[in-house]
Amino acid sequence: MRVLSKAILAGTVLAMAMGAAQAVDPDDAIDYRKGVFQVFVWNMGPMGAMASGDRPFDRDVLAMHAEQLNRVADMPWQGYVDGSDLGNTGALPAVWTNRARFDQLAEEFQQATANLMTAVESGAGERELRGAVGAVGRSCRTCHDDFRQ
Ligand code: HEC
Numbered sequence: 001m002r003v004l005s006k007a008i009l010a011g012t013v014l015a016m017a018m019g020a021a022q023a024v025d026p027d028d029a030i031d032y033r034k035g036v037f038q039v040f041v042w043n044m045g046p047m048g049a050m051a052s053g054d055r056p057f058d059r060d061v062l063a064m065h066a067e068q069l070n071r072v073a074d075m076p077w078q079g080y081v082d083g084s085d086l087g088n089t090g091a092l093p094a095v096w097t098n099r100a101r102f103d104q105l106a107e108e109f110q111q112a113t114a115n116l117m118t119a120v121e122s123g124a125g126e127r128e129l130r131g132a133v134g135a136v137g138r139s140c141r142t143c144h145d146d147f148r149q
Pocket of ligand 1: 033035040041044089090091095102106136137139140141143144147148149
C-alpha cells in the first residue's frame with residue numbers, strides 16, 4: 001500500500017512538472033533569448049574588435065571570450081516557442097514560417113563557435129584566429145539578415 005501511494009505521488013509530481021514545462025510564458029521566452037543574445041554580444045564585441053584591428057590582439061582575452069561564447073551558443077534557440085512570435089521581440093515571422101532554415105543557421109553558428117574553440121585550443125596563430133572570429137561574425141549577420149527585424 002505504501003509502495004502504491006508512493007508510486008501515485010511520484011506520478012502526480014511528474015505530471016505537474018511536465019505541465020509546468022509546457023506552459024512557457026511567451027513573454028518570458030522572449031526575455032530569455034534576448035538575454036542570451038546580450039551574452040553573445042558581450043563576448044563577440046571584443047573578439048570582433050580584435051579581428052578587425054580596432055583593439056590590440058590579446059590571445060588570453062580572445063580565448064576567454066571564445067570559450068564563453070561557445071558555452072552558450074546552443075542556448076537562445078529553445079526560447080523560440082510557439083506564441084513568442086508576437087510581443088516585444090525583434091524576431092521576424094520567418095523564424096516560424098521557415099523554421100528549418102533558422103535551425104540550420106543556428107546549427108552553423110554553433111559549428112563556427114566550435115571551430116573557433118578548436119583554433120584556440122590548438123594554439124593557432126593570430127591570422128587563423130582572426131579568420132575564425134570573422135566566420136563567427138558572418139554567422140551572426142547571415143541569420144540577422146533573414147530573421148531579425
Ligand atoms: C540563427 C539565428 C541567429 C544567430 C546565429 C544570431 N542571432 Fe542574434 N538575433 C537573432 C534573432 C531572431 C534576434 C531577435 C531577438 C528576438 O528573438 O526577439 C536576434 C537579436 C540579437 C540581439 C538583440 C537582442 C535584444 O535585446 O533585442 C543581439 C545583441 C544579437 N542578436 C547578437 C548576436 C550576436 C553577437 C550573434 C553572433 C555571435 C548572434 N546574435 C547570432 C538571430 C540570430
